[in-house]
Amino acid sequence: MSHDLSTAVPPSRRSSPGKRSRKAPKKRRTGRIVLLSLLVLALVVGGTGYWLYSDLNGNISGVDLDKAIGDDRPEKLPTSGQNILVLGSDSRAGDNADLGTGKVAGARSDTALVMHIPEGRTRATAVSIPRDTLVTRPECTKSDGSKIPSAKRVMFNSVYSLAGPACVVKTVEEMSGVRMDHFMEIDFSGFKGLVDAIGGVTVTVDKPIHDKSSGLELSAGTHKLNGTQSLAFVRTRHGIGDGSDLGRIGLQQQFMIALLGEVKKQDLLGSPTKTFKIADSLTSSLTTDSDLASLKSLAEFSRSMHGVDPATMETIMLPVRYDTADPNRVVAAEPQATQLWKAIRTGGEIPESAKKSPAQGG
Template sequence: MTDQTSGTGSRISEESRSRRAPRKRRRGLKITLGVLLVLLLAGGGSVYWLYSQLDGNIKGVDIDKALGDDRPEKLPTTGQNLLVLGSDSRAGAENKELGGGGDVSGARSDTAMVVHIPEGRTKAVAVSIPRDTLVTRPECAGADGSQQPSEKRVMFNSVYSQLGPACVVKTVEKMSGVRIDHYLEINFAGFKDLVDAIGGVTVDVPQDIDDKSSGLHLTAGPHKLDGTQSLAYVRTRHGVGDGSDLGRIGLQQQFLLALLSEVKSQDLLGSPTKSYKIANSATKSLTTDSGLASLKSLGDFARSMNGVDPATMETIMLPVAYDKKDPNRVVAAEPQAGELWKAIRSDSTIPESAKKSPATGG
């Protein structure tokens, strides 16, 4: 994305320099999607209604209660680890038009990222876990409360559809030894409205995409995608690379950073109506752990992350290798995966050797 302030340093007046502090405060408010501003400008009896509606949009899951005490140790620093899950339902007429199924019931976890924010909270790294990764699922409680025994060689994305978000968190903690501090789940069908609310997201498409399955047809180069195109972009797999999930992961990571950058660049303070529309779309598509399941908690957390610039966020795929028994599946590659998780557990710099994935030749 083009820096609109580039090359203007010599023309900055003393008056504009004096306004730098307010600009920093504005940046912080942008990250919280202008929610606080919307509430302040609403006035009168509308304040409670607006707050209640946005607050009620957020769905919460009591992860801590479900997981109990048998968990990895917290980070030895003030760093944070988030599990960000993209849940995807292909049911409905809209999805049928996108080539996404239409008659498929239930939801799947098509995207999973462990986002590590080191101490200081000025940078972040996102580690994607391929959905086709074979894992050992620990003993977990099912939707009906019954305990399900541990099972080996389970495809990672099946854990969510079979046993829900708490078991996904438990599976990630067991496979990595990393304590997950917060859980955020984004419903892909809902985030389509968020993209439309902010006016689209610009991505630099790395290669021509002609995917009849997802309904996406794009030439290589920059494109501003609307909500429908964005949904197809994060879903496509047959139009990139070898058609596996590994190629799609790169597109999803790229789109996430582009989306965050676009939200951060919005002039939310200049348009309370647009701010509310964006906040409404964002909260409707969001499920969090109970510790973040309110506007106040989300706002406080967002402000604590104010120093993290999406443009500098590092994206890594969990190092994987093709499974010897089933070449359509992958397994964590060692010692690379172990080195990666060890660095996150100690809140230290991830070595380059831990980022190499045999399955992609990287």
């Protein structure tokens, strides 16, 4: 949903090996945004008629993971639980200048979460994979049919821009041994049209926000944002806190909660025209695996998540430690990472020891 901050931040802004802060960062809340997005979709689709399916189906892009990855994949969970790889990107952003990124070609993704939903689907855990994690990228087939060779010690965030979402799925499966039942890519810029369709979203900020990069100018207080302002709101980071990505994630969560509240207020059954506009904007921002790439399948999956409360979802970070050769990068910490993936693979409880990361002081 934004440009790669790891390359956008000048070297002078990065921590040096001797000055790197060991303070534990705040837990990421992006997984809750994803659940809220699914709930919004279920609410909207519930107000549409079946006659709209053919029109809205064309909005959803699908990726055939089995064809792109092949048969050599991890086994599925032994239970009815689900594992979903969720990416946030600007791949459908069109003119990147509208996103405040300037004339930057290609697509970016710096949010990656493995959402684990145990049997019963009443709770969920989101494992955030830091974008600066050094991983082994497997050999992958790109969308044009060409192949890229495997490579060691590549930054996780680079896999998407180089080889596309199917390669990210393959990379995650090989590093974790966990089968991804589904894949979902969310283009947050697509919410620009959604916000305008529902008449705006109201947010309250405690402190003024002045961000020249995103173009957002807000005084402290309550504001009703239109689509353009909302896009700037979820993308701003320089005008809040310490200017890091963590502050932006907090704004994204606040915005999605407000968006969900606005959608709930809409008279979806009484206004077919407005309902169609909302559903059209929301489905246009989604790319999924081919099994979910229809409005009916996606709506059924969204409704199956109703038992999960976004407010109680546990969000943890993949246990990592600072890389000895490059302290500005991290690598999976052992044995914590192995314990974490094993618990997800077997459908068991994640031990507390697997939630602690040396890079977080745990």
